Each structure stands twice: as C-alpha cells, then as structure tokens.
Amino acid sequence: MVHTFKMFDKYIALDVNSGCVHDMDKLSYDIINFLNVKNFAPTSSEAKFKLIDDLKYDYDRGEISDALADIAELYENGMLWAKDDFEIASNLKENAPVKAMCLHVSHDCNLRCKYCFADEGKYHTEKRELMTAETGKRAMDYLVEHSGHRRNLEVDFFGGEPLMNFEVVKEVVEYARELEKKHNKVFRFTVTTNGILLDEKKLEYINENMSNIVLSIDGRKEVNDRMRYRADGSGSYDKIVPIFQKVAESRNQDNYYVRGTFTRENLDFSKDVIHLADLGFKQISIEPVVCGEETDYSLREEDLPKIFNEYESLVKEYVKRIKEGNGFNFFHFMIDLEEGPCIIKRLSGCGCGCEYLAVAPNGDVYPCHQFVGSEEYKMGSLYDSNGLNKELRSTFEKCNVYTKPDCDSCFAKFFCSGGCIANACLINGDMNKPHKLSCEMMKKRVECSLYAKAALAD
Numbered sequence: 001m002v003h004t005f006k007m008f009d010k011y012i013a014l015d016v017n018s019g020c021v022h023d024m025d026k027l028s029y030d031i032i033n034f035l036n037v038k039n040f041a042p043t044s045s046e047a048k049f050k051l052i053d054d055l056k057y058d059y060d061r062g063e064i065s066d067a068l069a070d071i072a073e074l075y076e077n078g079m080l081w082a083k084d085d086f087e088i089a090s091n092l093k094e095n096a097p098v099k100a101m102c103l104h105v106s107h108d109c110n111l112r113c114k115y116c117f118a119d120e121g122k123y124h125t126e127k128r129e130l131m132t133a134e135t136g137k138r139a140m141d142y143l144v145e146h147s148g149h150r151r152n153l154e155v156d157f158f159g160g161e162p163l164m165n166f167e168v169v170k171e172v173v174e175y176a177r178e179l180e181k182k183h184n185k186v187f188r189f190t191v192t193t194n195g196i197l198l199d200e201k202k203l204e205y206i207n208e209n210m211s212n213i214v215l216s217i218d219g220r221k222e223v224n225d226r227m228r229y230r231a232d233g234s235g236s237y238d239k240i241v242p243i244f245q246k247v248a249e250s251r252n253q254d255n256y257y258v259r260g261t262f263t264r265e266n267l268d269f270s271k272d273v274i275h276l277a278d279l280g281f282k283q284i285s286i287e288p289v290v291c292g293e294e295t296d297y298s299l300r301e302e303d304l305p306k307i308f309n310e311y312e313s314l315v316k317e318y319v320k321r322i323k324e325g326n327g328f329n330f331f332h333f334m335i336d337l338e339e340g341p342c343i344i345k346r347l348s349g350c351g352c353g354c355e356y357l358a359v360a361p362n363g364d365v366y367p368c369h370q371f372v373g374s375e376e377y378k379m380g381s382l383y384d385s386n387g388l389n390k391e392l393r394s395t396f397e398k399c400n401v402y403t404k405p406d407c408d409s410c411f412a413k414f415f416c417s418g419g420c421i422a423n424a425c426l427i428n429g430d431m432n433k434p435h436k437l438s439c440e441m442m443k444k445r446v447e448c449s450l451y452a453k454a455a456l457a458d
Contacts, residue, residue: 002014097150262286
C-alpha cells in the first residue's frame with residue numbers, strides 16, 4: 001500500500017509496509033497515483049505503455065520513462081508497494097510481562113474541568129478517596145512480581161490530582177527504590193499534575209526522583225479558564241503559568257510536557273499551541289477531546305475541515321520556527337522514521353490490559369486509566385488471591401491492527417497502532433472498532449508529521 005498526498009510545496013508518498021517516505025517531484029507523484037488507481041506494478045510493460053499514453057500531454061516521453069524506471073527500482077528494493085509480513089508478530093503480546101502502571105493515588109481533584117473523563121476526579125464513584133501507602137506499595141510489589149525479565153519499569157502517578165496525596169507518592173517512590181536493589185529493577189516515575197499545589201519543595205523532590213512530569217494547561221488564558229477552573233469557578237491560568245515555566249527551566253526544557261485538550265470551543269487550537277510556545281515551553285502536546293456528541297464542547301465530523309486546516313497552519317509555523325532556531329516539539333508531529341517503535345509496538349499500541357495496567361485507590365485493577373471506574377472492565381484487585389481476570393486480559397492481548405477491519409486499508413495504522421483502545425470501547429463499545437473521528441485526525445497528523453520531516457530535510 002502506498003499513500004500519496006500534497007501539502008504546500010511537497011509531493012509525498014508513504015510506503016505503508018516498509019515505512020519508507022519519498023519526497024518527490026510532481027511527475028513521480030502523478031505516476032504513483034496512476035499506478036495506484038490502475039493497480040499496475042511499475043515493472044509492467046503494460047503500465048509503461050498506458051502511463052505514457054495517459055501523461056503524454058503533461059510530460060515528455062523520456063521524462064516519464066526515466067521516472068518510471070526509478071520508481072520500478074524502488075519497488076524491486078521493497079521501498080514501494082512492499083509486502084505486509086507483519087501479521088506473524090501480531091500475537092506476541094500473549095503472556096507478556098507487565099512493564100508499566102498508572103497509579104491513581106488520588107480520586108479527588110482541586111479543579112472541576114468541564115471535559116474531565118474522570119468525572120472531576122471521582123471516576124464515577126460515590127466518594128472521593130486517596131490511595132493509602134499500603135496499597136501503593138502493594139502495587140509496586142505486584143508490578144515487580146509480574147514484570148518477568150523486564151528490568152525497566154514505568155509508573156505514572158495520576159489522579160484526580162496526585163499532589164493532593166504527595167506524602168504517599170513519596171512513600172511509594174522510596175519503597176520502589178528498595179525493590180530496585182532487591183530485584184535488579186529500574187523504576188522510571190512520571191507525575192501528571194494540574195500545578196495548583198506544585199511548590200518549590202515538591203518540585204525539588206520531583207526533579208530528583210521523577211524522569212518526567214506532565215503539566216496540564218489548555219493554552220490561552222480564556223481557553224484554559226473556560227474549561228479548567230476551581231470548585232469556586234475561578235480560573236487556574238494565572239496560578240499555574242509561572243509555576244510551569246519554572247518547571248520547564250528547572251528541567252532544562254526537557255523531560256516534561258505541557259499537555260492540553262482542545263474542544264469545539266477552541267477549534268483554533270493552533271493558536272493555543274503557539275501561545276504555549278511563546279510562553280517559552282519547548283515540549284507541547286494538545287489533544288482533541290474524546291466524548292459523546294451530547295455535550296456542547298464535543299468535536300463533530302463537520303468540524304474536521306477546520307481541524308485539518310489548524311494542523312496544517314500549525315505544522316507550517318512549526319517548521320518555520322525550527323528553521324529559525326526557535327523551535328519546539330509538538331507531540332503529534334514527532335515521528336521517528338529511522339529508529340521508531342519496534343513492529344510489535346506498532347501493531348499493538350500501548351499494551352493496555354496486559355503490559356500496562358491502572359490501579360485505583362482501593363487496589364482495583366483496570367486495563368488503563370481511562371477504564372477506571374467502569375465495572376465492565378475491572379480486571380480484579382491487587383488483594384485478590386485469584387489474580388486478574390485471565391479472559392479479559394486475553395481479550396486485550398489479542399487486540400492489534402489486524403483485528404480491526406477499519407485498519408486494513410488505513411495508511412496510518414502502523415503509526416497509531418489502531419488507535420486508542422479505551423476510546424474505541426467507551427465510544428463504540430468494541431475495542432476492535434476505532435473511534436472514527438480520532439482516526440481522521442490521526443491521519444491528518446501523520447501527513448503533517450511527514451511533511452515536517454521532508455521540509456526540515458531541505
């Protein structure tokens with residue numbers, strides 16, 4: 001499968017199975033499109049005859065022959081229309097060790113974000129609660145016990161707002177450090193915070209003990225405060241911006257992300273990304289909200305043209321700033337074409353429900369943080385001697401791009417791994433039916449990312 005697209009001054013072809021990206025002239029682009037439509041191999045004599053006849057009014061016969069010969073060489077070397085030999089690797093998650101855990105140390109929050117999938121921190125339960133140190137330590141034991149041969153383990157302190165339970169966070173970290181020595185493991189910690197409670201003392205501890213920190217902010221003040229407000233209705237922007245700037249500088253503009261969400265109320269979200277860049281942040285992620293269409297802020301299919309234009313506008317500015325020496329990283333434009341994820345990762349995605357688990361404050365275990373509170377997807381408990389639900393785990397193990405019919409003809413499937421399983425389950429009720437709107441946005445982001453690679457290579 002070869003996907004072609006034009007963006008600004010670039011004609012680009014992506015060979016889906018080999019991962020090769022070709023920045024080409026318009027003639028080669030027209031030839032590949034012709035071969036795609038007619039389903040001809042570039043080495044076919046019939047293809048050459050019909051191609052010359054089709055393009056004879058636009059190009060010289062010799063130019064067509066030379067370009068076709070170059071394309072045929074790429075085809076013979078497996079760089080265009082390469083075979084798909086990856087399905088054999090699609091079952092390699094079976095009995096895979098657990099390598100990452102999202103630890104919900106707080107099901108409470110000091111913000112009341114309008115779009116919060118976690119029900120303002122409560123996760124659709126009757127009460128707000130904090131994880132005990134005992135449960136946090138048991139989670140670390142569980143992770144080590146089920147990590148098998150894996151030495152490097154990852155833990156994300158999550159909520160709600162995890163800094164509301166920071167003493168337990170510290171106890172869990174110190175306990176995990178003891179486990180490292182006993183079991184020859186290495187823990188990599190991350191904390192995701194809205195920043196309201198982040199002070200110098202906490203930041204010092206985080207910088208000393210955590211590999212990454214995710215800072216929640218949506219962009220411009222009016223955008224952020226419309227969605228991310230406190231219980232009394234006041235906004236969070238003025239409080240968190242100077243704190244987040246200090247975090248970024250204290251970490252030498254690396255190993256952190258400012259992470260936001262865009263909704264139907266700020267479809268001009270490229271301005272929010274640029275606003276964050278202008279505030280001095282170098283690591284930026286702005287994600288589309290995913291929810292049912294019953295809310296006034298949910299994204300709809302009719303919004304896609306505007307969203308696509310925003311991504312194009314953003315990538316143009318993104319490339320311009322990098323070339324000027326004032327660049328920033330935007331999460332969705334960061335594609336590694338040389339040493340990216342292994343094929344198993346590209347087929348299966350994040351590994352939720354098998355390699356990656358989430359633990360609620362009471363010790364209940366779920367496939368990932370977005371499933372927490374959903375009884376249908378509860379896998380068991382850290383305190384259950386019978387272990388986790390093997391049938392449910394097996395279902396997640398088997399899920400990959402080859403179990404999703406919608407992925408068969410999609411050029412982006414090896415970049416998105418079939419999309420977010422949680423979104424598919426919670427929106428469509430089927431982990432093998434990807435969320436359509438997310439798919440369309442992902443395809444656009446892949447094109448923008450490939451354009452950025454080509455433009456920056458000039």
